[in-house]
Amino acid sequence: MDKQPGGLPDPGSADDLAEFIGLLGELRAWAGSPSYRSLAQRVGPLMRPPRTVSPFTVVDAFKTERRRLDLDLVVAIVRALGADEPTVGRWRETCIKVHSLAKTGGPVGVFRQLPSDLATFTGRREELSRLIAAAKQHRDADHPNTVVISAIEGMAGVGKTQLAIHIAHELVRAGHFADIQLHVNLRGFDPELPPADPSAVLEAFLRQLGVPAQQIPASQDERAGMYRDRLRDRNALILLDNAADEEQVRDLFPASPSCLVLVTSRRSLAGIEGADLCRLDVFTSDEAIAMLARIVGPDRVEAERPIAEQIVQACGHVPLAISIAAARLRSRPAWKLADLARLLRGGVGALAFGGRALTPVFDLSYLGLPKPARRLFRLCGWHPGDDFTADSAAAAAGCAVEEAEQLLELLLDEHLLQQRESGRYEFHDLVRAYARGLAEPEQSALARVATWYVLTAQDANHLLEQPPIEAEIEQTYGVESLSLTTYEEALAWFDIEYGNLRAVIDTAAEHKLYALVWRLAASLHSLRGLRYRMTEYTRFVELGLDSARIAGDPLGEAWMLHGLARASRDEERLEETESYLLQIIELCRLNQAPAMMWRQTVALNNLSVVYNILRRYDDAVASLEEALRICPEDRRTRMECSMVSNIAAAHFYRGDHAKAVEFFRHAQALYQQAGDRRGVVASWGDIGLSSLRLADHDGAFEAFTTYLKGAREIDSLVFQGLAHLGLGDTLADTNRIGEARAAWKEAESILAGIGHRNAEVARERLATGRVEPYTVS
Known part of the structure; x- marks a missing residue:
């Protein structure tokens, strides 16, 4: 349709009553699409004489199937939509003209029912190409035998209607479906009116197809049959907009393969048999910027391009949201884009202007x-x-x-x-x-979600052969954990849910669910060993420590101190590690519960490792002896594995690498008996390092190769990176420099990817070609 300066539709371009009514709808869109209820309130005082006007009366004036309009009502609507008096006069003259043409048999245009194509239509090239190609291909086929149905579905405000209208106009302009174009708004999600009755729609379509009122059958089935008969072998396009569901549109489909049906709905239309489904998503970033520029002007957008990107991001790339925001900006020529961006920080409620808003659009879906x-x-x-x-x-x-x-x-x-x-x-x-x-x-809902994550994480840690948290969580919600059955499922669950676990910990802390916070943080211990992620792990453990102390939970405090000790040990901050372990020991001595005795045992055992590295060998032995003395009987098997491994480490640090290999192999056998796959794999790395110090290159190469294989089996990125590092060192010691560099490069890639400190060791190897010793785990 033609436009006047300022984007106003030109009523003089209407050839018949239907086109005039379509232009009236376009005028309403130009005015910001005020609701029919608010428009009726404005129209009443403008009537002559003033009176109360029902919203239904105003709705009827915008129905393109009408045979006549009330001239006074049209004039009042145009005034209420903000047109000046010269413009009102043109609308009055055109309204009289199209009524006259209808009475004298002039161009009636009953088949040209498509709404106007918006000048601001943007993007959707892929969807347009696919849907138009499907319609054309069907018509060009040698023996078409079914009607083409394209169903466009998607969330509220995503632009389904405008896409369907644009496709229809593109096809008609190209000479397709030139005989008949029918359109109806089925009001599947209308704030003021119920969904359209299919029987009433069929009656309107039949009237538009030239069937006299007295000949239209009473029943819906008979009307549907007559409708299909009238469209037989006709090149017809039927646009069924805003469908409530499949049942509402089923009888509105013609049977002739020469017809095309376009259906839109914010509800899934997968139940329409044979339909070509197009699930419409939000705009891409480029499409969103293009729409903003088309409405407010490209120069204005390019002048503040970074802010424009913030605006469309705040609008979620939703076409309706961008349209509302852009209309507000267009009406404020003094504004910069930054002014609109600040306004949109108010969230979804800020997306409202000129009678249009996003929240009521979502309301319609939610309330249904x-x-x-x-x-x-x-x-x-x-x-x-x-x-x-x-x-x-x-x-x-x-x-x-x-x-x-x-x-x-x-x-x-x-x-x-x-x-x-x-x-x-x-x-x-x-x-x-x-x-x-x-x-x-709801506090209880958040607590249930956090509990579900704690319970599932505990089950996953059990499958990953990690020690359980000694104190069961108080189960007041009846929450059941996810059923995981294998090591691989458990690790995959952690990998998939890691981002959610982080968010749950922060949310639980924000809502003071302290008992859940430290247990969630403790559940990430296995990931520290397999995926590293040390920076985030440390933050969550610190958060868990604060929560345990606020809750007065000594076991939680001990667990979190253990996490901090492990983190500082991995970063070689040994004084910090010693301090954390001593705090655990003192805390446990004040709380002699069985679970605390085990925490004390673990702390003493780990303290012996720190003392070995610091060459405080007598202190290391004393710590191991005390750990063995207080170790609970039901935990002695696991503790024996760790203690033997620590004795092996003591020999390593003293320089007795032959003894170290002997004790590491003994520890490995104990891990094997205990069914601790991670302990078995870790031992291969320690055997490899000890063998390398002995210049036993064959033994080192075998150990590191087995280490790498085992690391892949348990999917530990930490061990894989360290295995490549050890292989590279072994190859370099035997003058296979090319192979060594390839191994170091692989080590650097893996270790840098998880933020491990030994990535720098690999980089130094690559830069210098020299092998500098590093320590066992």
């Missing part, structure tokens, strides 16, 4: 949900992680996993959730913000 789905939607909005599974969602809601899965699938069908990986659900940022705005977080 059954009550259990609404509750789960709100609770999942406060889930600490970036995504979640049915199991963790069930923990949040306190319901069965099967029920949570059904509700999550419903939310997925309603496009209130997204799914990028099978079994995992996530929010679009704006939808998450909307969900959180519906209610404050």
Whole structure:
């Protein structure tokens, strides 16, 4: 349609009543799409004489299937939409003209029912290309036998309607479906009116197809049959916008293969058999910037490009949100883009302007949900992680996993959730913000989620052969952990959920769930050994230590001090390590519970390692003797493994590497008997280093090769990096420098990737070619 200066639609371009009504709708869009209710309130005082006007009366004036309009009502609507008096006069004249043409048999245009194509339509090249190609290919086929149905679905505000309208216009402009174009807004999600009755839609379509009112059947089935008959062999395009569900549109499909149906809905339309489904996502960054520039002007956007990117990011790349934000900016010529960016920091509620807002659009989807789905939607909005599974969602809601899965699938069908990986659900940022705005977080729901993570992490650590936390968590919620059965499943769970675990720890601390905070931090101990991640591990352990002390929990305090001791030991800050271990020992001496006795035993054993490195051998022996004296009977097997390994380390640091190899092999046998795969693998690294110091290159090469194989089997990146480092040293000692450099390069890549301190050792090897000794684990 033609436009006047300033973007106003030109009523003079209308050839018939339907086009005039379409332009009236475009005028409403130009004015910011005020709701029919608010427009009715404005129109009433402008009528002659003034009177109360029903919203339904105003709605009827925008229906393109109408045969006549009330001239006074049209004039009042145009005035209420903000047009000046000369413009009002042009609308009055055109309204009289199109009514006259209709009475005298002039161009009626009953088949040209498409809404106007927006001048601001942007992007969607891939979707346009695919859907248009599907329509054309079908029409060019030699023997088409079914009607083409393209269903466009997606979240609220993502631009489904505008894409469908643009596709329809592109096809018609190219000469396809030139006979008939029918359009209806099915009001599947209308704030003021119920969904359109398919029978009433069929009646309107039949009237537009020239069927006299008295000949239209009464029943929906008969109307559908007549509709299909009238469209037989006609080149027709039917646009069914905003469908509530598949049932609403089923009888509106013609049967002729010469027809095309475009359906849009914010609900899944997968139930339409044979339909070409197009799930519309938000804009790409480039598309979002292009739309902003098209509305507010490219010069304005390019002048503040970084701020423009912040704006579209705040809008979540959602077309409707960008349109609302851009309309506000366009109306404020004195504003800089930074002014709008500051406004948008107010969240989803700030996306409102000129009668349009994002929150009411989301309301329509949310309020249509059954009550259990609404509750789960709100609770999942406060889930600490970036995504979640049915199991963790069930923990949040306190319901069965099967029920949570059904509700999550419903939310997925309603496009209130997204799914990028099978079994995992996530929010679009704006939808998450909307969900959180519906209610404050429930403390009990957060506690249930954190408990689920603690219990599952404990089970995973057991499968990873890590020592359990001695004190069971107080189970007041009836939460069940995820069922994990193998080492590989446990490590994969930690890898997938690591980001969520971090978020859960921070959220639990924020909400003072202290007993859960330190247990969550303790659960990451196995990842420290397998994936390193030392900086984050230390932060979480410090957070856990604060929580344990606030809660007055000595066992939690001992566990967290142990974590800090291990972290400082890995970074070779031995004085700190000694201090942490001595604090544990003193704490345990004041609390003689069985669990604390074991913590004291572990601390004394680890203290002996520190003393060996510091060459305080008498202190090391004394610590081992005391550890053995107080070790609980049910833990002696595990402690014996560790003690023998520490004795081996003592020989290593004293320079008796032959004895070190002997005791490391003895420790390895004990680890094997105890079923501790990690201990067995770690021992190969220690045997390799000791053998290398003895210049036993064959023994070192065999040990490091076995170390690497075992590290891969247990999927330890730390051990893999150290094994490559040891292999490189062994190869360099035997003058195989090319192979050594390849091994060092691999070591540097792995160790740098996890932030391990020995990445620098590998870099020095690559730079100098010299082998400098480093210590056993």
